[in-house]
Amino acid sequence: MARYAQTERQSLADLFLAVGPDAPTLNEGWTTRDLAAHLVVRERRPDALPGVRLPALRGYSERVTRAVATQPYPRLIDQVRRPPWWSPLSNPVTDALANTLEFFVHHEDVRRARPDWQPREIPAGEQAALWKPASLIARLRLRRFPATLLIQATGFGERTTGAGGEPVRLVGAPGELVMFLTGRQRAARVQLDGSPALIERLRTAKLGV
Template sequence: MGNHADRTTGQTPGRDFTAASRDALVESLLAAGPGRPTLCEGWQTEHLAAHIVLRESSPLVAGLVLRPLSRSLERKTRELGAASSPPHAYQQLVDRVASGPQPPARLRQNPQASRLAKTIQGSPVARRAAQTTNLLEFFVHTEDVRRAQDRWAPRHLADDYANALFTEFGRRARMMYRSEPTGVVLARSTGQRVVARPTGKDEETRTVSGPAGELVLHAFGRRDHALVLLD
């Protein structure tokens, strides 16, 4: 984990951007430590780490989209977070975040099945699915930790990493802004523009301008902490 910061700020081509986002999240969790605030209301750092672990390992993750399971997921998140508040337990929990999803125990005990599971996880299809699922999630949660602390500054993102964020974000923009009362155009600092919500009859259009990462944070509801300009 020692070189994760370079993976989101350096210029080396061909990197795994999902892994870079995971590394940055791990760094932010370790730098903050347990018991620290986050931008996720009611969650401290250990709860956010627990959320990531459960999201990647528990059937209760369905509670993110199925309301009947949402309370069970929240309860489990709080239980795991509370159990992980001591420093050594917190370190172990963050190590699980760093390790990512693991094959079930019965597969890990079978060398052939374990190798097959790792091969599948490393396939282009699986990596693309992981980027779709995790790239933005990890970036936003990293900032949830960083920007809840007393002193923070925006990270300088490598161009290729910022491009990956913006490309993935562009695929979801209309869904994320569908409930806005006006038309919304997202204007990246590089000049790229995305219509996040088309303007209806007699409606105004609002332009949200800023770097790729800040636009992502605005779309994910971190509007008090996103460094954007509204026009």
């Protein structure tokens, strides 16, 4: 079985080292050091994970992440590259499910923050693996969008979501749809068909975590 999560992880670690700790990312306010620290905390500090989603615990999570980020950058990236075997998110049983999308998106967060970035070739198998969570994200995050949304992953499938009404069509490769549906709309290369007002509303909707 192809290990796309591992491929994306190693490619991201290589890119982290190539661009250095102060390079920009698509994550607002985060440098590459900040993003790397987030990934390390995600896998190695389960006590800080609830703060990612729960505002009441966010302060603790942010303090832990800042502390992790202070270590030497090469050591930080080595921890990204080599996750602990005991992590509930990166052990052999859960790695593909928990990390394929995560590391693809964050790899692109670094790639697409660079002014000279170009699309890369994504294997068909990885595109198929990305379409599964993308279709679920579309249903969950856009179910109340005031339109009938047809989301088409070219060659992989389609999903209809939204609250109903005027039709809007979102078309792209699964990887591009993933970027769009996780709040990176402006960096995603997709096609949108529908009324200009609804298209602009979709492009500026808050779709991230």
